[in-house]
Amino acid sequence: MDVSSILDAQKAREQNVQVDKETPFEIDCGHLMVTDLNPIDEESYTENLEEHLQNLARDGTQALIGALFGLPTTKSDYGPLAQLPSRAYQLPRAKPLPKPKPQTKWEKFAAAKGISHRKKDKRVWDEEKQEWVNRWGKDGKNKQVEEQWLTEVPRNADADYNPQLAARQERKERTAKNEKQRVANIARGESSSRKTELEKTLATTRVSTASMGKFDKKLEGEKKLRGIKRKFDPTEAPVGNEQKTALKLISSMDSDARKMRKTHRGDEPDNTLNARKAIRFASKGQGAAALAGARGGKGARGGRGGKGRR
Amino acid sequence: MLRVVKPKNARSKRALDAREPKEVEDPRTVVFVKGTHTGEVLNGVFKDLMALKRPHAVAFNKKNDIHPFDSTATNNGTTSSTAASSTAVQSLEFWSAKNDASMFLVGQTTKKRPNGMTFVRMFDGRVLDMIEVGVEGYKPMSDFKTPKSTPGNKPLIHFASELFDTHPRFIHLKSMFIDFFNGEEVDSISLLGLDHVISISLSPTPSTLNEATSLLPSTYSADSVQANPLAAVASASYLASNMPSTGVSNAAPSSLPKVHIRTYTTKLLKSGVRTPRVDLVPMGPSLDLVLRRYQAPDSDVLKLAMKRPKLKKQDVESGLGKKRKNLEVDEMGDLRGRVHVGVQDLSKLKGRKLKGLQDERLEKRQRSEDGEEDSE
Structure with a gap:
């Protein structure tokens, strides 16, 4: 063929x-x-x-x-x-690469121990009711004790013991604890930037002498600062420049931007007297109310309807 | 800038999370912006390009007093023009944040630059680069009485001319057009869905451009073009901008060849072999463009924009990013591997124990021991 x-x-x-x-x-x-x-x-x-x-x-x-x-x-x-291969021709991204999320304390621990994440179902099986109920939320399983019509009271409980209230309090404490941990995790995630901030401040303070820290006492293990040079303004400069720098300095001193502590009372700018301490001292620890009451007793009576407190 | 919004419910939180940066990005959303005056041609072009770009297109139907190029061109110009330009960039940035869009197409027709379109690409809410083109010839989609592509299908893209690999302006243009037309990144595609092709080709290269490679920096090589095609553009334009009296828009546009954009639907005909024979039917729109002003990406910003995610350990193990050793696909399409086994130590080999094969001396010793025990 x-x-x-x-x-x-x-x-x-x-x-x-x-x-x-x-x-x-x-x-x-x-x-x-x-x-x-x-x-x-x-x-x-x-x-x-x-x-x-x-x-x-x-x-x-x-x-x-x-x-x-x-x-x-x-x-x-x-x-x-x-099945397409990956792209060979590279295009610029539209947004920067996503930053990795900081690990929570639990995640760190779980990674170290090799515990894998197990997702909980939103609903759980209720043996008594013989149906699926919410783990939390409306008619949630976590509120079962608070919502049931009859609750057993322990034998040694106080007379005013309210089991429903106690269960509720316990649940609220759990959520509060969780919230506290969440906030702490966020703070922990940001702590790395705090460290760099501190280092920057330290570096600034170290060069804040006239000799740029040359004659300062050195601690053991203190690193040498690099890239620092003394810089002098020219001896002859127009008057305008000098005025400008001086005004800039004054305005920066005057501004609130860099103030560490802000005065809370605007009407008392010169707050050298610690009023609370003075009252405590004058009333011998009784407080302002006692002081006012004593004065009221001595002075015109009934002027204020006999109220000791203001 | 937009104020920072804290989500108040789960739905708005999901919507905001969808806008967060992702490792594998969504396709760029393009906002079609009309300038102070857009003629009939530009309106038609916008309509057709939107039809190709849907669903990742947003139309601005009102006029906007926006001139993206006037900001960068007049560094030593009057204060009023610089103010106008900065507002142009500001509005682009604002719209980008508001619409979660990272690309713009600004249309404007003037006496000096008739039928101008500006492609603006953003990175991280800031302008990365811009290319202005003028529309010289246009035939709308409705003039072609032929079948059209399905919206949302990924187009095939075809570039024709050696300048797309050698001339910085056209390397830049290629990158912009791929970003404009290309859809999302997918790992598999239906072979039946390859229904249209966008062809971008140039008019013949003028003889003045034949030594165009000299425009590119010496470090530029054919391999680097795939990894970071725009790097050559950024550095080449940097060289050009150092020359006096050129600025942003160097090289007389008349010397550059025209750009022809054609769109076709594909017909896959039976050929008797696995690969079908391709036939093309014009679908429209067809555009003839000339290059005008441009702004190359800033090399520092570009560096940030070209950052790639680190390969995951799993992917590296499966062979991504590295050449896989001792693996090959044979003619039948099967993956074949070679496994290297170390030299086998035969002395430690354990065979079957047979009485006849046992060591004689051992037997004798055992026998004598037995005898001693007996004597005791």
């Missing part, structure tokens, strides 16, 4: 879907992109533009489709799915 004719036909078919170019196509399957790096043929371009463009596009698309059909596929309801 002569199969050469069949083989020739098959070869012709294969050639039919192949495109040969001087420079091979650059194909990026991840982007579904093909780049034809051959120079544009001027003759065909001027002859018939649309036909030339369509031929160019057809050749490129044929090569790209050939590459895509050559990829490994999986079956699906919508026909074969080609």
Whole structure:
């Protein structure tokens, strides 16, 4: 049997879907992109533009489709799915890379111990009711004791012991504890920036002498500061400059931006007297009320309807 | 800037979380902005480009007094123009934050620059780079009485010309167009859904541009173009901007070849082999563009924008990022691996114990021991 004719036909078919170019196509399957790096043929371009463009596009698309059909596929309801490789051509991102979240204390511990996360279901099975109930929220399992109509009271309980209130308090404490831990975790996550802040402050204080810390006492293990140079203003400078620097300094001293402690009472700017301490001393620890009452007793009676307190 | 909103309920929290930076990003949402005057041509172009870009497109239908380029071009210009420009950048940044959009297409037609479109790409809410093109020829989608692509299907993209690999302006343009037309990053695609192709090709390279490679920095090589194509653009434009009296828009635009954008639907014909034969039918729109002003990305910002996530340990083990050793796909498409076993130590091999094969001396010793025990 002569199969050469069949083989020739098959070869012709294969050639039919192949495109040969001087420079091979650059194909990026991840982007579904093909780049034809051959120079544009001027003759065909001027002859018939649309036909030339369509031929160019057809050749490129044929090569790209050939590459895509050559990829490994999986079956699906919508026909074969080609598994695309990752993108070779890199595009700039639209947003910066996401920052990794700081680990919570529990997560750190779980990672060290090799405990894997187990997600709790929102609903749990209630044996008594024989149905699924919410773990928390409306008619939640965590509120069962508070909401049941009859609760056993322990034998040694006080006379005014309220089991419902006690259960509620316990539950509220649990949520409060959780909230406290959440806040602590956030603070812990931010602590790294606090450290750098402290280091910066320390570096500033170390160079805040006239000699830029040259003659300061050095502690053991203290690192040498680098990149610090003394800088002098020129001896002769226009008066305007001097005025400007002086005004800048004054305004920075005056501004609230860098003040460490803010005075709470605006009406008493010179708050050298500690009023609370003075009252405590004068009333011998009785407080302001006692002081007022004593004075009221001595003075005009009934002036204020006998109220000792103001 | 937008005020920082703290979510008050779970739904708004989800909506805000969706805007957070992601490792694998969503496709860029493009806002189509109309300038103070857009002609009939630009309106048509916008309509058609939006049809291609949907669902990741937002239309601004009112006029906006916005001139993105005037800010950067006039560093020594009058104060009023710089103020106008800074507002342009500010409004772009504001819209970007408001719409969670990272790309803009600003259309404006003037006597000096008729039918101008500016592609603006953002990074982290700031303008990364811009390219202005002028529309010279336009044939709307409705003029082609042919089948159209399904909205949301990923297009195939085709570039034709060697300049896309050698000339900084066209490398830049290629990057911008891929970002504009390309959809989301997927790991698999239905082969039946490859229904349209966007072809971007250039007019023949003028002889003046044949030595265009000299524009690129010496460190530039063909391999680096894939990893960071825009780096060459950023550094090349840096060189150009150092030259006097060029500024942002260097190189006379008339010397650069035209850009032809054509869109076709694909017909996959049976060929007798696995790969089908492709036939194209024009779908529209078709655009002929000329390059005008541009602003290359700032190299520092670009560096940030090109940062990639670290490969996960799992992916590295499965061979991503490294060449896999001793693995190959044979002609049948099967993955074949070679496993190297160390030299086998045959002396430690344990065979079956047979009485006849046992050491004679051992037998004798055992026999003599038995004899001693007997004598005692």
